[in-house]
Amino acid sequence: MAQSKTSLTSRLDALFEFDREPVTEDKLHGPGKFIGLFAGEHVAATEFVIGPMFVIHGVAALDLFLGLLVGNLLAVLSWAFLVAPIAVRTRLTLYWYLRKICGPGVTFIYNIANAFLYCVLAGAMISVSSTAIGLAFKTPTPALTDVLPNSISWVVITLIVGGVVTMFAILGFDKVSKFSSVCSPWLFAIFIAGALALLPSLGQINSLSDFWHIAQTKIWNGVPTAGQEKYTFWHIAFFAWFANLAMHVGLSDMAVLRFAKNWKYGFYSAFGMFPGHFLAWVCSGIMVAAVAREMNPGAMAFTAAGFAGAVAVVIAGWTTSNPTMYRAGLALQVVTPNWSRWRITLIAGVVTTIVACFPVVFMRLLDFVALYGLLLMPVGAVVFAEHWLFPKLGLVQYRAEKFKMFINWPSLITWIGTLVIVFLLPIHMFFKWLPGYFIALVLYISLSYFSARKQPAKA
Numbered sequence: 001m002a003q004s005k006t007s008l009t010s011r012l013d014a015l016f017e018f019d020r021e022p023v024t025e026d027k028l029h030g031p032g033k034f035i036g037l038f039a040g041e042h043v044a045a046t047e048f049v050i051g052p053m054f055v056i057h058g059v060a061a062l063d064l065f066l067g068l069l070v071g072n073l074l075a076v077l078s079w080a081f082l083v084a085p086i087a088v089r090t091r092l093t094l095y096w097y098l099r100k101i102c103g104p105g106v107t108f109i110y111n112i113a114n115a116f117l118y119c120v121l122a123g124a125m126i127s128v129s130s131t132a133i134g135l136a137f138k139t140p141t142p143a144l145t146d147v148l149p150n151s152i153s154w155v156v157i158t159l160i161v162g163g164v165v166t167m168f169a170i171l172g173f174d175k176v177s178k179f180s181s182v183c184s185p186w187l188f189a190i191f192i193a194g195a196l197a198l199l200p201s202l203g204q205i206n207s208l209s210d211f212w213h214i215a216q217t218k219i220w221n222g223v224p225t226a227g228q229e230k231y232t233f234w235h236i237a238f239f240a241w242f243a244n245l246a247m248h249v250g251l252s253d254m255a256v257l258r259f260a261k262n263w264k265y266g267f268y269s270a271f272g273m274f275p276g277h278f279l280a281w282v283c284s285g286i287m288v289a290a291v292a293r294e295m296n297p298g299a300m301a302f303t304a305a306g307f308a309g310a311v312a313v314v315i316a317g318w319t320t321s322n323p324t325m326y327r328a329g330l331a332l333q334v335v336t337p338n339w340s341r342w343r344i345t346l347i348a349g350v351v352t353t354i355v356a357c358f359p360v361v362f363m364r365l366l367d368f369v370a371l372y373g374l375l376l377m378p379v380g381a382v383v384f385a386e387h388w389l390f391p392k393l394g395l396v397q398y399r400a401e402k403f404k405m406f407i408n409w410p411s412l413i414t415w416i417g418t419l420v421i422v423f424l425l426p427i428h429m430f431f432k433w434l435p436g437y438f439i440a441l442v443l444y445i446s447l448s449y450f451s452a453r454k455q456p457a458k459a
Contacts, residue, residue, distance in 0.1 A: 071240025
C-alpha cells in the first residue's frame with residue numbers, strides 16, 4: 001500500500017507545468033490548443049446564467065446586440081495587446097512574475113486573494129452543472145434568492161461534480177486544453193439547437209423581421225423583472241469587456257499564454273468571445289424567455305434540448321471550472337513553494353467544491369464577476385507599468401527583486417488606494433474599473449518615482 005502511494009505521488013509530481021520558471025521553447029503549443037481552450041472556457045456554464053440575466057434585467061434588443069459586439073471586440077483586443085505580449089516575453093505566470101515586481105509580501109496577499117476568487121468562480125460553474133444533474137434525481141434547484149443549500153441531495157451532487165473537476169485541473173494545461181477542444185464544438189451546437197427549438201413557442205417566425213419583432217417584444221423587451229435594475233447598451237458593452245477582466249487587463253491569462261509561440265495568439269480569444277460571449281448569451285436569453293424567465297440552467301437546457309441539453313450544462317460547467325481551478329493552483333504555488341502543483345490544486349479543489357454548495361455564488365454571478373475583476377485590476381496596471389512604461393520613463397525595473405524587498409510599498413499603496421478611490425466613485429459597479437485602471441497607472445508611476453529618489457538604484 002505504501003509503495004503504491006509513493007508511486008502515485010511520483011507520477012503526480014511528474015506533472016511539471018513550469019510553475020516557477022519560464023516555459024522552454026520545446027514546450028510551446030500551436031494555435032489549436034488555444035482555440036480549443038478559449039472556445040471551451042467561454043462557451044460554457046456561465047453562458048447559461050449570464051444570457052438569461054440580461055433578459056431579467058430588461059435590456060432592449062438593439063442595446064444587447066450592439067453592446068455585445070463592442071464589448072467583445074474590446075475584450076479580444078485586450079487579450080491581444082495587453083496580456084499576450086507580456087506572457088510571451090516573460091514565459092512566466094503572473095503569479096511568479098509578480099514577485100520580481102512587488103516582492104513576496106504583496107505577491108502572497110495577491111495570490112491568496114486571486115486563488116480564492118478563482119475558487120468562487122469555479123464553484124459557480126460547478127453549481128450550474130449540479131442544476132442539470134439534479135434533474136435526474138429530482139433534486140430541487142435553489143431559487144434566485146437562495147443563499148444556503150436547499151437540500152442534502154444538492155450538496156452530494158455538487159461534491160461529486162467538484163471531485164471530477166478537480167481531477168482534470170490536477171492533470172495540467174495539456175489535459176485541460178484537450179478536454180475543452182473536444183467539448184466546445186458540441187456545446188456550441190447545443191446552445192444554437194436549444195434556442196431554435198424554443199423560438200416557435202414565442203411566436204411564428206418566417207423571416208428575419210419576424211425574429212426581430214419577437215426579440216424586441218418578448219425576449220429583450222426593455223422591461224426588467226420586478227426588483228431588478230434595468231440595463232442599457234453601456235451596461236452590456238462594459239460587462240462583455242470586463243467579464244474576463246482579471247484574465248486580460250488583470251493579466252492572469254499569462255498562465256496559459258506563456259505557452260503560446262507568439263503574442264498574436266491573443267487574438268484566438270475571439271473563438272471564445274463571439275461564439276460564447278455573444279451567440280451563446282443570445283441563445284440562452286431566448287431559452288430563458290421561453291420558460292417564463294425562470295432562472296434554472298439545468299431545467300432550461302432540458303426543456304430546450306432534452307437529455308442532450310442537460311448533459312451540455314454539465315460539460316459546460318466542467319470546461320469553465322477546469323482551467324479556472326488550474327489557475328487557482330498556479331496562484332497558490334507561489335505561497336506554498338515546498339508543495340507540488342498537484343497538491344495545492346487538490347486543496348483548491350476542496351475549497352471550490354465546498355463553495356459550490358452555496359447557490360448564491362451563481363445566482364449573483366453578474367455582481368461577483370464585476371467585483372472580481374475590479375479587485376484585481378490595479379495589480380494588472382502595476383505590472384503593465386513596470387513591464388512597458390518603466391524602461392521608457394527611465395525608472396529601474398524589478399526593484400523588489402534587485403534590492404530583496406519583502407514589500408514594494410508603491411505597488412501595495414497603489415492597489416489599496418485605487419480600490420478606495422473607485423469604490424467611492426458615484427458610478428455603477430460595471431463602469432468603475434476603467435477610470436480605476438488609469439488611476440492605478442498614474443499612482444504607481446508617481447509613487448515609484450518618488451520612492452526611487454529616496455532610495456536610488458544601487459550599483
